[in-house]
Structure formats: structure tokens, C-alpha cells
């Protein structure tokens with residue numbers, strides 16, 4: 248399951264690395280199993296008539312250990328590459344999924360899940376492959392390999408090792424599945440509620456915020472206890488299976504030795520085999536909890552990456568660097584239960600031009616930017632990019648939005664055809680936007696007459712309608728709403744206590 252999730256996320260490009268990682272880990276396990284078997288002739292020679300005959304076997308043992316070390320190192324290198332392949336896929340799909348969220352979803356459960364997944368999955372991906380995948384493969388393969396090699400020595404022991412390995416693998420699979428299911432059911436904290444409770448000043452003021460926080464923490468503690476209730480029996484099952492396997496293996500070795508079918512030296516070597524089986528299967532029991540969490544994390548990453556790839560196939564969107572011409576016809580938008588915030592807007596934004604949108608408070612400026620950028624779906628009318636209807640996904644891909652509080656280097660660097668700047672008050676930002684003239688189509692919201700004087704056209708909104716359009720000089724000379732607003736802003740700026 249883990250392998251198929253990793254394969255689905257890293258795709259055909261990561262196939263070579265995945266095969267090399269699994270192949271080298273299995274090779275290292277094979278070398279380790281054969282080095283355990285080499286101990287039998289080493290011990291026989293050491294306790295035999297001519298101890299010096301042990302040298303060639305010791306040489307073989309050293310060679311096997313050196314080869315194991317080399318194989319482990321190479322496997323870790325390929326494991327890292329697989330892990331980084333996972334990170335690449337998450338870093339591509341995560342932001343794309345976040346971009347696709349509507350404004351109303353930003354505080355919702357899906358946004359919280361995405362945020363948590365991005366925060367945890369990136370650092371855990373490499374760990375999941377290298378620190379969990381390797382020991383897991385090793386632990387699962389070592390016992391069957393030892394069983395195979397024990398066949399010419401004592402078929403009864405081979406049978407016990409094989410049955411024991413299968414029982415351990417079955418127990419690990421069952422407990423991991425149960426733990427992953429428990430984690431999905433009980434592992435989520437109600438993040439949006441927590442955020443809401445912390446960040447809304449009004450809720451903090453009337454104590455409903457702290458109350459909601461306490462309720463979330465209480466529910467989270469209940470979930471942790473449920474999770475623990477699943478984890479403890481899982482460990483118990485694994486260690487019980489391990490003890491049974493060890494007891495049966497020890498009993499069969501003793502019986503073979505006492506009945507004279509196995510020499511004392513071979514029986515002593517079996518102690519080493521036993522030790523390796525304990526080590527490998529013990530690792531399995533320790534791995535079961537982190538494995539369950541990695542399994543559920545990978546399943547979520549796979550769902551996210553597959554959904555984003557499907558979306559990309561449905562709407563293959565490229566982000567051309569050239570500026571796009573935008574035409575709005577009869578654009579309408581109404582918040583639920585409110586009068587329209589945009590009420591039939593007709594507007595031309597020529598490619599490469601800079602347009603300033605101005606208007607009084609609540610006139611619809613921010614809503615217009617949100618509809619243009621694809622964060623909100625219009626209730627009526629059309630948005631054309633370069634003469635073609637632009638759906639939400641295309642608008643999001645081809646638009647960069649700069650808010651006053653967001654670092655501009657992120658935003659201005661995006662090769663988007665349409666750049667939207669909300670509250671263009673920072674003179675440096677305005678100067679940078681000016682330098683972009685011709686390379687991006689820019690729409691900015693501002694209340695600074697100095698900025699208005701530099702743009703190609705000024706659009707004045709009032710109650711969701713365009714009431715004036717023209718250059719700043721034309722509108723100023725006309726003495727309409729813009730002239731009125733500009734005078735008020737200037738007075739407000741010169742206001743002094």
C-alpha cells in the first residue's frame with residue numbers, strides 16, 4: 248500500500264529510483280542473511296581440529312559485511328531521491344490546491360487539512376521512505392530469506408522461521424491498518440474552530456472564544472485517548488506473536504540438538520539466527536505506530552496529488568508572461584442576502600495598461616479584484632481574457648494579487664498576465680508597478696492622487712457601478728465624484744492633531 252501510494256505520487260519519472268531503492272535494500276538484506284549463515288562454517292572451523300581453516304570463512308564474512316554497508320549506503324541515496332520526489336509532488340500540488348480554494352473556503356476544514364498536510368508531509372516524506380521504508384523492507388525480507396537458507400540445515404527450523412515471518416508480517420499489516428484507521432477517525436483537531444476562536448477579537452471579548460477553544464482541546468484529548476486505546480493492544484499483539492515464534496524456534500533447536508540431528512556448534516550458530524530474527528521482527532513492532540501515521544499521510548498526499556493532476560488535465564492552464572487584455576461585460580456579484588456589490592460592470596483593460604479603481608468605502612473595489620482574480624465566481628456577466636471567456640481556474644493561474652500586507656517580491660515576480668494591487672499606498676510598490684508598464688496588465692486600488700496621475704485610466708465605482716472612466720486629468724477637470732473623493736483624501740492626508 249505504501250509502495251503503491253509512493254509510486255502514484257512520484258509517477259513514472261521516479262520509477263528508476265524506487266526500483267533501485269527497493270532492489271538495493273533487498274540486496275543488503277540478502278547479504279546480511281548470508282553473513283549470518285557464514286557463521287556456521289566459521290564456528291565449525293574455530294571449534295574444529297584446525298582453527299586456522301576459519302580464515303577464508305572470516306574473509307568471506309568481512310566481504311559480506313563490507314558489501315552490506317555499500318548496498319545500504321547506495322539504498323539510502325536512492326531513498327533520499329524518492330523522498331525528494333514526494334516533496335516535489337507535494338510542493339506542486341499543495342499550493343495549486345490552495346489557489347483553487349474560494350475565499351469562503353479559506354477558513355474551512357479543507358483549508359485547515361491542506362495546511363496541516365503541507366506542514367507535516369514535507370518533512371515527513373523523506374523520513375517515511377528512508378527511516379521507515381528501509382527497516383520495514385529489511386524486517387519483512389530477512390526472516391523468509393533466513394528460512395530459505397536454513398532449508399539445507401534443518402527443514403523444521405526453516406518451516407518455523409517461515410511461519411513466524413508470515414505471522415509477524417500479518418500482525419504488522421493488521422495493526423498498521425487498524426492504527427491508520429484509528430488515526431483517521433481520532434487524529435484530527437478541529438483546526439478552523441481553534442483558529443476562529445483565537446483570532447476573532449469579538450469572540451475573545453465575550454468569552455465565547457476561550458470557551459470554544461476549551462471545547463476543541465477537550466475533544467482533542469478524547470481523540471488521543473481513543474488513539475492510545477488502539478495503539479496499546481496493537482503492541483501487545485505484535486510482541487505476543489514474537490514471543491511465540493521465539494519459543495517455538497528455541498524448542499525446535501533444542502529438540503534437534505538433544506535428538507542428535509544437529510551439532511552443538513550449529514545449534515550455537517542458531518542462537519545468532521534467532522537473535523537476527525528477534526532484531527528484525529522487534530523492529531517491525533516498533534515501526535507499527537510511525538508506519539500507521541506515514542500510511543495515512545501518504546494516502547492523503549496521494550489523494551491530493553491525484554486530484555490536482557486530474558484538475559490540471561481538465562483545465563490545462565499556462566501562465567503566459569505576456570500581458571492579457573481583459574473585458575468585463577455586465578459583471579454582477581452579490582453576497583448572499585445583500586444588494587449587489589457589483590451591479591453590471593462594463594470595463595476594458597487594454598493589454599499592458601495600468602488602471603486605478605477608486606470609490607468610496609463599500610463601493611465594490613475589493614469585490615471587483617476578487618472576481619477578476621478568480622477568488623469569487625461572478626453571479627452574472629462575463630470575464631474575457633484576450634477575448635476568450637476566462638473560467639475561475641484560468642483567472643487564478645494568470646493573475647497575481649498584491650495586498651498591502653503581503654511581501655511584494657513574491658507577487659511581482661509571478662509571470663502573470665494580470666497584476667492586481669489592493670491598497671497601493673506604498674510608494675516603492677507603486678514605483679515598481681510603474682516599471683512593469685507594458686509587461687503586465689495592472690489594476691490597482693488606491694486613494695493617492697499622486698498615484699492616480701500616473702495611471703492610464705481611472706475607473707470610479709459607486710454602489711457597484713462604474714460611474715466615471717477617463718484619465719485623472721480629465722476626471723479632475725470634470726469635477727465629478729473622483730474630484731470630490733480626491734479632495735477629501737487630500738484633506739484627510741493633511742489632517743493633523
Ligand SMILES: Nc1ncnc2c1ncn2[C@@H]1O[C@H](COP(=O)(O)OP(=O)(O)OP(=O)(O)O)[C@@H](O)[C@H]1O
Pocket residue numbers: 582583585588606607608609610611612613614615
Ligand atoms: N464577505 C462579505 N459578506 C457580505 N457582504 C460583503 C462582504 N464583503 C463585502 N461586502 C459588502 O459588499 C459591498 C462591497 O464591498 P467591498 O469590500 O468590495 O467594497 P470596497 O470598495 O472594497 O470597500 P472598502 O474601501 O471599505 O474596502 C459592501 O456593501 C460590503 O458591505
